[in-house]
Amino acid sequence: MKKVIIIGASGHAKVIADIIIRSGDELVGFLDDNTELPEKIIGYPYLGKISDYVKFRGCLFIIGIGNNRVRERLAGEMDVQWYTAIHPSAQIAMDTSIGEGTAVMANAVVNTSARVGKHCIINTGAVIEHDNCLADYVHVSPNAALCGTVSVGRLTHIGAGAVVKNNTSVCENVIVGAGGAVVADITESGTYVGVPVRKLIKNK
């Protein structure tokens, strides 16, 4: 049984807590910089600020924070062993790789020969089809579907229910809005929405 501490204590962190417990590992508690949190979060202790992680030798850590850039920063700052959380209902096919610190939520699918980077989030019911290649700090939101042989760059966020057509690349630092359909390569960072997606230009 692994002893695990979650960095962050928000809704996303609570979902990771559930995965840890269902996996038969021990949830030691939560570290978060909001010092006004209650003593217990869903029945598990609030242990202190993130910088207190140094007090917990022998524990594994996972960053339960949805913001991709915050996960990137913390992963760079913390010299610890990372926990990879995979919900027991997730389907992880043969010949896949999932990087350290990544969370794969309930009913997600990572299909054959897919590669998922470090500190990614494969959220509830997301589909990562065969031969996908996801860089580090990517978030694929609930029910999004990445068809076969899609590649996704670092820090990119695919919104809830979005679809990325097979054999398509999405570069780094992109946000695909909820419900968007990516049907051609995205080669420039930015926010893209709609069916098919177009770059969101804000005038205000």
Ligand SMILES: CC(C)(COP(=O)(O)OP(=O)(O)OC[C@H]1O[C@@H](n2cnc3c(N)ncnc32)[C@H](O)[C@@H]1OP(=O)(O)O)[C@@H](O)C(=O)NCCC(=O)NCCS
């Ligand atoms: C795309 C997104 C990032 C834009 O957020 P934002 O920068 O705050 O943009 P705004 O809400 O100001 O919207 C700007 C415009 O884009 C439109 N828009 C926003 N999101 C859209 C979407 N997903 N699809 C289509 N149009 C969208 C708005 O209607 C608005 O249009 P208008 O200027 O004609 O009124 C956000 O709406 C979104 O979809 N985020 C993904 C959420 C998600 O999947 N979360 C999962 C967490 S687990």
